[in-house]
Amino acid sequence: MQQFIDSYDFTGKKAIVRVDFNVPLNENFEITDDTRIRRAMPTLKKVLEKGGSLIIMSHLGRPKKVDPKFSLKHIVGRVSECLGVPVQFAEDCMKADEQAAALKPGEALLLENLRYYAEEEGKPRGLAEDATDEEKKAAKKAVKESQKEFVKKLASYADCYINDAFGTAHRAHGSTALIAEYFPNDKMFGYLMEGEIKAIDNVLKNAQRPFTAIIGGSKVSSKLAVLKNLVGKVDNLIIGGGMGFTFVKAQGGKIGDSLHEDDLMPDALEILKEAKAKGVNISLSVATKAGREFSNDTESKVFDIFNIPDGWEGMDASPESLEIWKKIILSSKTILWNGPVGVFEFPNFATGTLQIAEDLAEATANGAYTLVGGGDSVAAVTQMGYADKVSYVSTGGGAMLEAIEGKVLPGIAAIQD
Numbered sequence: 301m302q303q304f305i306d307s308y309d310f311t312g313k314k315a316i317v318r319v320d321f322n323v324p325l326n327e328n329f330e331i332t333d334d335t336r337i338r339r340a341m342p343t344l345k346k347v348l349e350k351g352g353s354l355i356i357m358s359h360l361g362r363p364k365k366v367d368p369k370f371s372l373k374h375i376v377g378r379v380s381e382c383l384g385v386p387v388q389f390a391e392d393c394m395k396a397d398e399q400a401a402a403l404k405p406g407e408a409l410l411l412e413n414l415r416y417y418a419e420e421e422g423k424p425r426g427l428a429e430d431a432t433d434e435e436k437k438a439a440k441k442a443v444k445e446s447q448k449e450f451v452k453k454l455a456s457y458a459d460c461y462i463n464d465a466f467g468t469a470h471r472a473h474g475s476t477a478l479i480a481e482y483f484p485n486d487k488m489f490g491y492l493m494e495g496e497i498k499a500i501d502n503v504l505k506n507a508q509r510p511f512t513a514i515i516g517g518s519k520v521s522s523k524l525a526v527l528k529n530l531v532g533k534v535d536n537l538i539i540g541g542g543m544g545f546t547f548v549k550a551q552g553g554k555i556g557d558s559l560h561e562d563d564l565m566p567d568a569l570e571i572l573k574e575a576k577a578k579g580v581n582i583s584l585s586v587a588t589k590a591g592r593e594f595s596n597d598t599e600s601k602v603f604d605i606f607n608i609p610d611g612w613e614g615m616d617a618s619p620e621s622l623e624i625w626k627k628i629i630l631s632s633k634t635i636l637w638n639g640p641v642g643v644f645e646f647p648n649f650a651t652g653t654l655q656i657a658e659d660l661a662e663a664t665a666n667g668a669y670t671l672v673g674g675g676d677s678v679a680a681v682t683q684m685g686y687a688d689k690v691s692y693v694s695t696g697g698g699a700m701l702e703a704i705e706g707k708v709l710p711g712i713a714a715i716q717d
């Protein structure tokens with residue numbers, strides 16, 4: 301049965317908490333952005349305040365074996381600073397029995413990188429390139445078997461389990477999902493997870509109408525499932541960025557040298573057809589600011605989106621398109637944004653993405669619910685200083701994308717089951 305941090309009695313209990321401390325480190329192993337550590341603090345502090353102790357676990361990077369580059373020891377100092385208590389460190393997440401047992405209320409222990417063990421992800425490692433299917437199958441079976449022991453060991457350290465790692469909620473890994481089984485009556489989400497789940501529900505289950513989704517980014521292929529799921533839910537679907545050109549070409553437009561995926565054109569037409577049948581307004585940009593080449597300082601010119609000459613590639617939404625989108629955004633009560641509407645990394649082609657961020661801030665101030673989720677749009681609102689002017693900024697790129705696709709995330713299901 302699912303529990304809740306606020307009502308759970310942590311007195312004298314040891315909580316094993318899966319967090320996402322996968323922070324960027326520079327070549328001196330210094331943290332360059334500690335957002336993920338800070339976002340986990342409300343949950344971790346709450347457990348300590350309520351008389352519990354902490355066993356904190358995370359992955360860092362993608363090590364395929366024990367590799368000091370990916371050691372969580374690099375971040376112990378910062379975690380201690382943020383938490384306000386000295387955090388102990390277990391150099392091997394499978395050999396922390398004594399340290400965990402010795403923890404007193406108010407104390408915290410950080411386990412070494414879970415991904416030093418193949419069992420965390422449950423995928424075989426070190427297979428020869430020419431391994432036969434039989435060998436691959438056997439290796440997979442073996443790691444799945446040893447994964448049970450791995451998970452059981454982690455669970456043995458604690459009395460209750462908290463998952464606060466939204467960034468890995470779409471993975472059915474040992475620490476993100478499988479471990480929950482050992483805590484049938486003592487498992488719960490951390491505050492960050494609760495916030496993310498509520499944000500997803502606010503748009504996918506309880507959206508106030510009109511509901512508008514703005515989907516941008518480079519490729520239709522990476523967001524096809526998102527578009528297909530949303531087309532059945534929204535009132536307006538704004539499609540911007542590179543992916544828009546596949547929709548234009550599919551309808552017979554001339555897109556010059558703009559990014560596009562020919563093999564996705566049938567899917568684009570299918571989405572347009574479905575939107576029409578359902579009365580959903582799909583809004584592509586009407587014109588684009590195009591460049592001669594893919595660089596910030598290239599010559600640029602605005603063209604009708606259906607008539608881009610060869611030798612030019614569309615790289616940002618035009619002012620006229622942004623006016624249309626602004627009207628749609630400001631008349632919506634729920635807005636979901638995923639993906640930039642232009643090559644926002646180039647300042648000369650960032651106007652559209654910046655304008656969307658501004659429009660979302662204005663809509664939020666007017667009372668709309670606005671969720672920004674998934675990789676680059678999060679980077680864009682943060683860089684542009686709008687992160688605290690929208691209702692919610694998701695911490696999980698891939699996880700948010702899968703949630704918007706309508707998938708059940710294993711990390712969420714494991715707690716709610």
Ligand code: AMP
Binds near residue numbers: 543644676
């Ligand atoms: P995604 O990871 O699919 O959300 O895509 C984000 C990337 O799409 C960013 O790096 C943008 O620069 C890129 N992008 C957006 N619009 C365009 C465009 N018109 N042409 C090429 N790349 C684009």
